[in-house]
Amino acid sequence: MSAALQLEEVRLAYEGARGLHTVVDGFSLALDAGRIGCLLGPSGCGKTTVLRAIAGFEPVRAGSIRLGDRLLSSATVHLPPEERRVGMMFQEYALFPHLTAAQNVGFGLRKLPPAQRQARVAAMLALVGLGDAAGRYPHELSGGQQQRIALARALAPSPALLLLDEPFSNLDAATRERLTVEVRDILKTAGQTAVLVTHNEAEARTMADHVGLMHNGRLTRWTA
Numbered sequence: 427m428s429a430a431l432q433l434e435e436v437r438l439a440y441e442g443a444r445g446l447h448t449v450v451d452g453f454s455l456a457l458d459a460g461r462i463g464c465l466l467g468p469s470g471c472g473k474t475t476v477l478r479a480i481a482g483f484e485p486v487r488a489g490s491i492r493l494g495d496r497l498l499s500s501a502t503v504h505l506p507p508e509e510r511r512v513g514m515m516f517q518e519y520a521l522f523p524h525l526t527a528a529q530n531v532g533f534g535l536r537k538l539p540p541a542q543r544q545a546r547v548a549a550m551l552a553l554v555g556l557g558d559a560a561g562r563y564p565h566e567l568s569g570g571q572q573q574r575i576a577l578a579r580a581l582a583p584s585p586a587l588l589l590l591d592e593p594f595s596n597l598d599a600a601t602r603e604r605l606t607v608e609v610r611d612i613l614k615t616a617g618q619t620a621v622l623v624t625h626n627e628a629e630a631r632t633m634a635d636h637v638g639l640m641h642n643g644r645l646t647r648w649t650a
């Protein structure tokens with residue numbers, strides 16, 4: 427089987443006052459469909475930068491990023507984020523406070539006919555175990571429940587790939603531990619290909635099928 431996600435010799439750099447500053451170099455990985463990969467590494471090693479590049483928020487200076495048979499990024503190609511079929515659960519993508527849980531989950535489904543949209547929202551709320559929370563606003567939900575709604579929102583448009591960047595970092599330790607297991611179960615039920623970023627080793631081992639260790643912008647180990 428060919429990999430769902432494939433990064434080959436990727437180089438990523440930020441523009442600085444003194445020209446380009448390379449933060450990721452020679453970065454390669456392959457992830458099969460339905461598998462969960464995790465990038466683990468110390469602060470500043472480039473984990474978020476890699477996710478941002480996969481999502482289409484950073485240009486690729488060399489190498490390539492492919493999803494299925496589509497080229498998403500290379501030195502000469504850059505598919506816009508909205509055309510990548512990549513879903514995100516990033517810390518900065520909090521729920522919309524003025525929308526109910528159901529409206530949040532339905533946000534990315536506005537192109538669907540209303541009946542189909544409603545059915546998909548109901549299915550996603552059921553998948554994350556919050557079928558009874560449809561009419562509640564984010565402030566009426568616990569932190570863990572809010573993250574499960576954020577997951578339902580990210581999964582609703584059936585992304586080819588889901589990216590999770592430190593999705594549990596704002597939660598207390600007990601909730602975090604419980605949610606790590608729950609989210610893995612939800613992703614596996616959905617057959618979702620996903621890449622998680624964390625600097626918490628226990629979380630990486632619990633969640634992921636493959637753990638990649640990053641150091642100074644390179645992948646130093648990728649465990650099966």
Ligand SMILES: Nc1ncnc2c1ncn2[C@@H]1O[C@H](COP(=O)(O)OP(=O)(O)OP(=O)(O)O)[C@@H](O)[C@H]1O
Nearest residue numbers: 440441449467468469470471472473474475476625
């Ligand atoms: N917008 C930016 N402009 C310039 N440099 C940046 C920018 N964002 C990140 N960097 C630098 O790129 C490097 C990698 O940052 P990145 O956020 O990818 O690391 P990380 O491994 O995700 O860290 P953390 O675990 O703290 O989130 C760091 O040296 C950082 O200072």
